[in-house]
Amino acid sequence: MTRRLASLVTLAGIVSAVAVTTAAVPPRRPVAPASKLSPLAKHAPATVAKRVGVAEVAVNIDWRVLAGLDYSNGKSTDTLKKLDGKLVRIPGFVVPLDDMQEEGAEFLLVPYYGACVHTPPPPPNQIVMVGMAGKKSVKLNLFDAVWMSGRLKIATVESPYGAVGYQLEGLKVEPYSSK
Secondary structure: OOOOHHHHHHHOOEEOOOOOOOOOOOOOOOOOOHHHOOOOHOOOOOEEEOOEEEEEEEEEEOOHOOOOEEOOOOOHHHHHHHHHOOOOEEEEEEEOOOOOOOOOOOOEOOOOOOOOOOOOOOOHHHEEEEEEEEHHHEEOOOOOEEEEEEEHHHHHHHHEEEEEEEEEEEEEEEEEEOO
């Protein structure tokens, strides 16, 4: 946990350390002040949003959690429902909405390289429509994996590549690493 995040948590007086593992374990209960966090909580992602004196930590999720949306009838798992409207961090690959687009504030996030590019697209529960907060333009590189952080919304939208199962208000794009 970075010093800045630790000070935000200390100032806020409330910590929500939530972990959704690859097994889609339900979120953990709030934990002790930052000085007494467990070793696992210290590796929480650094994306933080301020909400009326509360520090909110992004929940790392993977595509197996997003697969919990049954796009044929709109029903989703309880774990996924709990993530609706929450700050999340998802690994994936960027797909620009226009060919040859090098920067943009709207794009798709998909689980594997090459999805949606001259091939049949993944199912809607494996595509996220990202709109960067404040229409902030970011570099769009098809070849590099990224961590995309933002507020998740379960909502079907149409894209140039077909139906999309999620929207994300993008707050941060960073190169992918295993941490």
